[in-house]
Amino acid sequence: MSGSRVSPQNATEPRPDRSGSDKGRPIVLAITGASGAIYGVRLLQLLARDGHEVHVTISPSGAAVIQQELDHRLDLRSVDLAPLLTLSPAWSTASVDTPDAATLARLHYHRHDDYFTPIASGSFKTQAMVVCPCSGSTLSGIARAAGSNLIQRAAEVHLKEHRKLVLVPRETPLSVLQLENMHRVAAAGAVMLPAMPGWYHGVESLDSLVDFVVSRIMDQIGVDNSLIQRWGES
Template identity: 60%
Template sequence: MTEPTSSPQHPVVLAITGASGAVYSARLLHALLNTGTIVHCTISQSGAAVVRQELGITLNLDGSNVAELLTAAERFLQIPSNDPWNNATALQAIRDRQLLCHHYQDYFTPIASGSFLTSGMVVCPCSGSTLSGIAHAASQNLIQRAAEVHLKENRKLIVVPRETPLSVLQLENMHRLAQAGVVVLPAAPGWYHGATRLQDLVDFVVARILDQLGIANQQIQRWAAEG
């Protein structure tokens, strides 16, 4: 794992697809923006449908109203106004153009090219169809194309599946990706960090993603040996 830094040197790509767990992507976007990371975001049609079902908002596929994703997640998690990871910094980052959004069918964007440098890409949550498309290099949209770019350029690629139980084919796809160097990071929160709120469980997964990107964070209380 890369040694954590305050923010990566290059942008991070965040793709939101049609698996349950939209709150994970919202909280991850929130954390990335709060650390000063430049984010290129793209949302699939199915991803937007899941956001609407789980968080109660309708996102435009061009990302023009992505700020609503942050406020909806804050309401969903019942985050208090005095929380250190409040929305103010993240919303200001959106206004400052720290966040750039791309339509999931638009291949004429920087993230579709290997010449555009990034510090990594996260597919969160990652649907089974997206997992399969990436595993078999059968890109059907910008999300899968960007993932393919990260694979061929040997850059960090993290997929966050949220599915149970898993079929043999899904397990084979994960194995195939892991063999290719992809970090398969299921949205499976731990409980050892003193979780008492839904926010704690979501932030556990977000913290593990940030760790893999090499971004220093204090999303959770970490395990430490006593004495």
């Protein structure tokens, strides 16, 4: 289910955020146990391809979903991120590049239960954090400032430091409690970006739907991209 298919299409270039002060700083990516692991993996592939420094943390449930949906097993004690950069479902024709040593050197993995990592501290400067996909339990923990694992702690850091935090839930239907949690984190400054792909951008495949969501995430964290045909563009 993995392989390398290189294509010149969908090239992306980093762009500064609205203030410009965070350009080039690391991006934090957390993958948790909601369905839709492909969104997080595809985002990691594109950020790595475009030369961003990415700090990755994965919950046990997130690893279980990756294994179930993408047929890739992870050892969370010491994750090798390289296979994720070429991981591609059988239904996908999206371009994935074999990473070189420089690309891999910009990727950092942190265990979900390790608080002694840079991303657990507000003094470690970052551009943004994305939780993709974001499970209901992770959403609840962030809303309560529980800090019961590194993912929740890093999200709390981004809220208290007033940095961009994007949460990507993939759940339907939604309970009142989940909606209340979304409201709480949005009021605290997070961006709620449910994995709800649009259909107006010339959908030709499942990849088109995945890239729609990933494109909107990249927009929110200040990374320019041409993954989709935008409204009004010819």
